[in-house]
Amino acid sequence: MVQALDQVWVGVAEIGLGLVFCFIGHSAARVVLAVWGALVGFVAGSLLYVVLLPRVEGQVFAAVPWWAYAIGMALLLAWLSFAFYTVGVLISMGAVGWALGQFLSTTFTMPSWMTFGMGLVVAAGLVMVGWTLNLPKALLVVLTAVVGAGAILDGVQSLMGQRLDWFSQMGWKTDPTIHAAWTVAFVVLAGAGMFVQFRQQSEDNLRDAYKRA
Numbered sequence: 519m520v521q522a523l524d525q526v527w528v529g530v531a532e533i534g535l536g537l538v539f540c541f542i543g544h545s546a547a548r549v550v551l552a553v554w555g556a557l558v559g560f561v562a563g564s565l566l567y568v569v570l571l572p573r574v575e576g577q578v579f580a581a582v583p584w585w586a587y588a589i590g591m592a593l594l595l596a597w598l599s600f601a602f603y604t605v606g607v608l609i610s611m612g613a614v615g616w617a618l619g620q621f622l623s624t625t626f627t628m629p630s631w632m633t634f635g636m637g638l639v640v641a642a643g644l645v646m647v648g649w650t651l652n653l654p655k656a657l658l659v660v661l662t663a664v665v666g667a668g669a670i671l672d673g674v675q676s677l678m679g680q681r682l683d684w685f686s687q688m689g690w691k692t693d694p695t696i697h698a699a700w701t702v703a704f705v706v707l708a709g710a711g712m713f714v715q716f717r718q719q720s721e722d723n724l725r726d727a728y729k730r731a
Contacts, residue, residue, distance in 0.1 A: 526677060528673075528676055529673040529674070529675075529676035529677035530673065530677070531673070532669045532670070532672055532673030532676060533669070533670050533673035533674065533677075534673075535553060535557075535666075535669055536665075536666045536667065536668070536669030536670035536671075536672075536673060537666065537670060538550065538553065538666070539553075539662045539663075539665050539666030539669060539711075540662065540663050540665075540666025540667050540669075540670060540707065540708070540710075540711035541663075541666070541710075541711050541714045541715065542714075542715070542718070543658065543659065543661075543662025543663065543665075543666060543711070543715060544655055544658045544659050544662060544715050544718075545715065545718045545719075547658070548600060548606075549600075550662065551599045551600065551606035551607070551609075551610055552596045552597075552599045552600035552606070553596070554599065554606075554609065554610045554613065555592075555595035555596045555597075555598060555599030555600070555605075555606060555609050555610070556592040556593070556595060556596035556599075557592070557613075558595055558609050558610075558612075558613045559588075559591040559592035559593070559594060559595030559596060560588045560589065560591065560592040561588075562591050562595070563587045563588035563589070563590060563591030563592060564584055564585075564587070564588040566587060566591065567584040567587045567588070568584070595609060603725060608645050611641075611644040611645050611647065612641045612642075612644065612645045613641075614644055614661070614665075615637075615640040615641030615642070615643060615644030615645065616637045616638075616640070616641040617637075618640050618644075619636040619637035619638070619639060619640030619641060659712055659715040659716060660712060662711070662715070663708045663709075663711030663712045663715060664708050666707075666708075666711055667704050667707040667708035667711060668704065668708075670707060671700060671703060671704055671707065675700075
């Protein structure tokens, strides 16, 4: 019962955040960076707890539940991302780079040690890009629309209780209609997000959009 409720809340949260990213991502740059920072912080806090729990002696650390550390880290990174432009960009680009590296390594069936390395390399590359460049509006619109569309559909699938493995060759062979339908839905949703965002009145780069918000 609890697991089912957790699945529902996760699905609803994904859909809500996906809608924000997909349709108002660039024009609400400051809020989006803060939300992204909170997501990264929640995951980082959870992983930090898992890593430190067997290594830290004493009952004080173990007495605090994992979600307290996760929420604390989420609030910290959300505040840093909202208050400081550079921090928000670096956290966001690093998270996107890590996810992209994991996706590439999984797609090409790389060994586990190379999967970790690929995530670090791509994350570091995107961090450097975010550090040195004032990202243009077009890139940000495409990025937020794609990320948002993926989150919306993943949330819908989570509510339905059947997450789709997008890149499973076996899945495409056994049920190509379902995979094709979800792919078309993703393309249409991402395209709609780009269309809506490009029609909004907003600055031409991330720094200006961030300062305006």
